[in-house]
Structure formats: C-alpha cells, structure tokens
Amino acid sequence: MSGLTEQxxxxxxxxxxxxxxxxxxLAGLAHLLVAAAQPWI
Amino acid sequence: MSxxxxxxxxxxxxxxxxxxxxxxxxxxxLFAVLATVLIIHWVLLxxxxxx
Numbered sequence: 001m002s003g004l005t006e007q008x009x010x011x012x013x014x015x016x017x018x019x020x021x022x023x024x025x026l027a028g029l030a031h032l033l034v035a036a037a038q039p040w041i
Numbered sequence: 042m043s044x045x046x047x048x049x050x051x052x053x054x055x056x057x058x059x060x061x062x063x064x065x066x067x068x069x070x071l072f073a074v075l076a077t078v079l080i081i082h083w084v085l086l087x088x089x090x091x092x
Contacts, residue, residue, distance in 0.1 A: 002062035012063050013055035040090040 004012070034040070048056060085091065 001060045002058060004058055004062060006059070009058035010055045012058050016058075016063075034091075038092055040085075 002009075
C-alpha cells in the first residue's frame, strides 16, 4: 500500500522510535527546567 | 469483509509504514506535532499558566 518493503518499514520505524524518544526526553528536560525556574502550578 | 487479524501493539507498530509512506507523510506528521504543541502552549499561556 505504501510501497515500502517489510524491511524498509521496520528500518524506518526503528529510526522513528529513536528520534521520537529523543524528542520526548528533550521536551521533558525543558519542562523540568521551566518548572524549576518558574512553577506554573 | 474477511476477518482481518487484529494487530498486536507495540510489536506490530512498524506495520503502519506499510500503509503510510513516510517519504510522503513524515513531514506532515511532524508539522501536525508542531501545530499541536504550539496550540497547547498558546492556550495554556493565554489561560495564565506560566510567566
């Protein structure tokens, strides 16, 4: 359907998971720093 | 319709890319995430949360 082979789909998904995990970790760190500097609740 | 096997997640998550071509949809997905994040922050800041 998408045209990707099983191998390509699995390979892309591994990179997608890695990048998304890094994004969440960085966003989490940013939120912790803001919460420490200026609590919003 | 013939009985389609239910996916088992997260082990079958990768199969989404057999349907959605990332060459076409990766950037739209990332822009959707950016739009969602901007809207959430805009709403919360306008509600007075934050500086």
